[in-house]
Amino acid sequence: MRIDDSSLRPEPVLEIRVRSRKGSLRCSSCGRKRRGYDRGGDVHRWRHQDFGCWRVELVALMPRVDCPRCGVVVARLPRAEPGSRFARDFEAECAWLTAVANRKTAGSFLHVAWRTAGDIARRVAERLKASTLSPFDGLTAISVDETGYRKGHTYVTVVVDHERRRVIRAYDGVGKEVFGLFCQ
Numbered sequence: 355m356r357i358d359d360s361s362l363r364p365e366p367v368l369e370i371r372v373r374s375r376k377g378s379l380r381c382s383s384c385g386r387k388r389r390g391y392d393r394g395g396d397v398h399r400w401r402h403q404d405f406g407c408w409r410v411e412l413v414a415l416m417p418r419v420d421c422p423r424c425g426v427v428v429a430r431l432p433r434a435e436p437g438s439r440f441a442r443d444f445e446a447e448c449a450w451l452t453a454v455a456n457r458k459t460a461g462s463f464l465h466v467a468w469r470t471a472g473d474i475a476r477r478v479a480e481r482l483k484a485s486t487l488s489p490f491d492g493l494t495a496i497s498v499d500e501t502g503y504r505k506g507h508t509y510v511t512v513v514v515d516h517e518r519r520r521v522i523r524a525y526d527g528v529g530k531e532v533f534g535l536f537c538q
């Protein structure tokens with residue numbers, strides 16, 4: 355993913371316009387790497403994790419690929435599941451929150467309806483169930499995010515598979531000792 359531009363709206367919303375990297379397009383149907391067909395016509399928006407007090411929206415055209423097996427179809431997007439209005443990272447955060455708090459709390463923290471928080475958590479759980487691989491199988495790169503919630507009174511450390519963009523582990527607290535739990 356490549357960031358083209360960004361702008362702040364008065365709501366407050368940080369709008370980030372992104373596009374897929376050249377040569378990284380995959381068919382959304384069979385998952386194989388394919389040549390781009392065009393940049394697509396429709397503009398889509400995905401809610402991403404907040405940046406401070408700013409709501410973040412990713413904005414992009416939906417590129418299409420020319421797949422010899424599937425025809426001209428929309429490319430698979432690394433940032434979101436097909437048909438979802440939310441980025442994968444946002445869904446992962448929402449799912450984690452609903453695991454440690456009720457849906458109403460998770461929804462109000464993320465500024466989504468509690469039903470939406472529940473739907474997202476269900477989708478993420480189904481995806482995890484469908485994946486029989488251990489999160490450590492084929493793991494080559496991780497990223498670690500330390501984030502605060504409840505107005506900065508509570509902190510969590512989230513370890514993410516950088517390549518596959520999914521949460522591997524989440525721990526209460528931040529710092530070297532907390533990250534040490536992941537290395538045990």
Ligand SMILES: [Zn+2]
Pocket residue numbers: 381382383384385386421422423424425
């Ligand atoms: Zn295909």
